[in-house]
Amino acid sequence: MTLLSQDPPAGLRQPRRLDAERVLSRKKRNRAAMLASLGFIAPLAIYLFVFYLFPLVQNVVMSLERYDRGTFVHGGAPFVGLGIYREVIGSSRFWPVVGHTAVFTLASITVQYAVGLALAVFFKSNFRLSATLRALFLMPWLLPVIVSGTTWQWMMNPDNGVLNNVLGFFGVDPVWWLSADNALWSVLIANIWLGIPFNLVILYSGLQSIPESLYEAAALDGAGAWRRFRSITLPSLRPVTLITLLLGLVYTLKVVDIIWIMTMGTGTSQTLATWSYGMAFGKGTSAVVRYSEASAVGSILLVVALAFGLLYVFTQRKESD
Amino acid sequence: MHRSWWKTAIGVVLTAIMLFPIYWMINVSFTRRESIRKGQLLPFDFTTAHYQAVFHDQFPYLATSLIVGLGTVLLTLIIAAPAGFALAKLSVPGGRFLGFVLIVAQMIPAVVMALGFYAIYNRIGLLNSIPGLIIADSTIAVPFAVMLFTAFMRGIPREMMEAAKLDRASSWRTFVSVVLPMSRNVSITVSLFAFLWAWSDFLFASTLDREGGNLRPITMGIYDYIGAQNQEWGPMMATAVVASIPTVLLLILAQKYVAAGVTAGAVKD
Numbered sequence: 001m002t003l004l005s006q007d008p009p010a011g012l013r014q015p016r017r018l019d020a021e022r023v024l025s026r027k028k029r030n031r032a033a034m035l036a037s038l039g040f041i042a043p044l045a046i047y048l049f050v051f052y053l054f055p056l057v058q059n060v061v062m063s064l065e066r067y068d069r070g071t072f073v074h075g076g077a078p079f080v081g082l083g084i085y086r087e088v089i090g091s092s093r094f095w096p097v098v099g100h101t102a103v104f105t106l107a108s109i110t111v112q113y114a115v116g117l118a119l120a121v122f123f124k125s126n127f128r129l130s131a132t133l134r135a136l137f138l139m140p141w142l143l144p145v146i147v148s149g150t151t152w153q154w155m156m157n158p159d160n161g162v163l164n165n166v167l168g169f170f171g172v173d174p175v176w177w178l179s180a181d182n183a184l185w186s187v188l189i190a191n192i193w194l195g196i197p198f199n200l201v202i203l204y205s206g207l208q209s210i211p212e213s214l215y216e217a218a219a220l221d222g223a224g225a226w227r228r229f230r231s232i233t234l235p236s237l238r239p240v241t242l243i244t245l246l247l248g249l250v251y252t253l254k255v256v257d258i259i260w261i262m263t264m265g266t267g268t269s270q271t272l273a274t275w276s277y278g279m280a281f282g283k284g285t286s287a288v289v290r291y292s293e294a295s296a297v298g299s300i301l302l303v304v305a306l307a308f309g310l311l312y313v314f315t316q317r318k319e320s321d
Numbered sequence: 322m323h324r325s326w327w328k329t330a331i332g333v334v335l336t337a338i339m340l341f342p343i344y345w346m347i348n349v350s351f352t353r354r355e356s357i358r359k360g361q362l363l364p365f366d367f368t369t370a371h372y373q374a375v376f377h378d379q380f381p382y383l384a385t386s387l388i389v390g391l392g393t394v395l396l397t398l399i400i401a402a403p404a405g406f407a408l409a410k411l412s413v414p415g416g417r418f419l420g421f422v423l424i425v426a427q428m429i430p431a432v433v434m435a436l437g438f439y440a441i442y443n444r445i446g447l448l449n450s451i452p453g454l455i456i457a458d459s460t461i462a463v464p465f466a467v468m469l470f471t472a473f474m475r476g477i478p479r480e481m482m483e484a485a486k487l488d489r490a491s492s493w494r495t496f497v498s499v500v501l502p503m504s505r506n507v508s509i510t511v512s513l514f515a516f517l518w519a520w521s522d523f524l525f526a527s528t529l530d531r532e533g534g535n536l537r538p539i540t541m542g543i544y545d546y547i548g549a550q551n552q553e554w555g556p557m558m559a560t561a562v563v564a565s566i567p568t569v570l571l572l573i574l575a576q577k578y579v580a581a582g583v584t585a586g587a588v589k590d
Binding site for chain 1: 325326328329331332333335336339340342343345346349357358359360399400401403404406407408411412413414416419421422424425426428429430431432433434435436437438439440441456459460463467491492493496517520521523524527528531540543544546547554557558561564565568569571572576579580
């Protein structure tokens with residue numbers, strides 16, 4: 001019927017005269033509409049195929065063959081099936097790295113969420129300047145990570161960093177922030193700082209959608225502030241909370257930049273993502289570049305991220321139905 | 322009334338704590354080299370020497386970042402706007418599946434994409450090139466952009482489209498003369514984020530454009546300082562401040578578009 005929308009059901013609009021010519025032209029037009037919509041969607045379809053699927057497949061292929069620097073020069077990598085995966089999972093570094101990844105991810109999202117929620121509740125009571133201050137809070141999230149990463153690195157400098165200066169002022173011994181043992185906690189602090197704004201904004205808009213009448217009714221019943229928070233705010237935020245935490249989980253799993261910039265994945269700050277990055281692109285001491293191992297670790301990370309990603313999609317569908 | 326002043330005071334303190342690292346960066350960037358290690362709270366030994374060094378040394382990198390950013394915006398819009406229109410207003414076979422793919426695409430770890438791109442670029446000679454970086458950077462923004470366009474264009478009233486249909490306009494003409502002009506704001510939001518992500522990108526730049534010399538973005542200009550034997554904190558922080566300018570400008574000039582993008586649902590980290 002039209003080029004712009006689907007036909008209405010046949011019963012709705014009976015054409016006055018249905019001669020053969022009309023039926024024919026409608027078929028033609030339908031086909032034209034289909035072609036038109038394909039024309040609009042084709043660039044995206046091709047784009048996804050070439051620039052997403054292709055690199056992904058390439059990554060998987062690399063993890064099944066033994067690639068090294070020579071391979072890139074004169075081709076030819078022997079196919080080894082799951083051999084690389086066996087090596088990677090069997091290596092003594094694998095489980096510690098999985099542990100760091102779990103701690104980094106879970107600690108990041110819970111603290112970001114808790115602080116973000118507290119701030120969102122605080123900013124909800126509109127006071128003077130609150131909108132401006134909220135906008136300023138976005139800054140850490142929008143700055144290039146290389147900027148924040150280098151700044152944190154300098155603040156955590158053991159000899160002249162401002163953090164140790166402040167600790168020294170209170171008579172606390174200097175902390176070796178970026179050493180192998182402490183690296184995980186240091187990158188965690190920086191990453192939480194990066195993630196607070198995102199949580200604040202999402203939760204703030206979640207709070208806005210809770211009807212004020214609920215709070216008024218509870219106040220009339222004599223419920224205190226804490227009680228109102230526990231019985232109204234938290235339950236009402238449940239869908240938003242789930243989505244924020246799941247999204248945060250998927251995004252935190254794949255973090256490379258802040259960790260790499262601050263510590264290059266030293267010691268306890270080595271996660272699956274930085275390990276993969278370092279084996280392929282790191283300027284480490286070992287001149288051996290291990291693309292296949294990097295791809296294998298990347299593929300493992302991909303599977304974990306997509307598992308949680310599917311959970312997210314499923315949750316979102318359920319919430320919107 | 323009294324209480325709200327208290328709240329403002331607390332709010333200012335919290336914001337100051339949150340933004341302290343940014344203040345610290347600015348502070349160091351204006352401090353003379355010999356005084357940086359004293360860690361004074363204000364740049365008492367004030368100097369602009371580090372900035373002179375930045376504009377002298379980093380100019381090619383800033384220019385590269387600008388080109389890559391604008392190229393990424395262009396590519397993202399060309400791909401995402403028509404696709405958003407099709408998903409919102411036309412009957413696309415498999416549209417629902419495509420929406421699902423777009424959500425999943427945003428969850429692929431960037432390091433995996435980088436490894437794949439690296440191997441492919443190596444074969445076709447796109448390593449260390451601006452077009453290569455633009456393509457890779459656009460993958461950060463395209464899924465987000467399509468979803469934003471789709472969500473907005475769904476809300477365009479049918480009457481507008483019908484009016485265009487009466488004078489027998491083709492879908493292309495409807496798209497160009499009706500839908501696109503109405504989508505001005507959402508296009509701005511998409512462009513801002515696409516530019517900002519490309520400008521800030523570290524991962525693709527450090528893997529696909531490692532040896533690009535002057536054809537490397539500003540994030541690599543800063544990264545070079547980290548690898549140096551003797552880290553020069555003054556020029557490094559000055560470069561970092563300059564690299565932050567687009568972000569600050571966006572927050573000041575385009576705050577409403579930024580807010581629209583953040584709350585649009587599926588947002589990048």
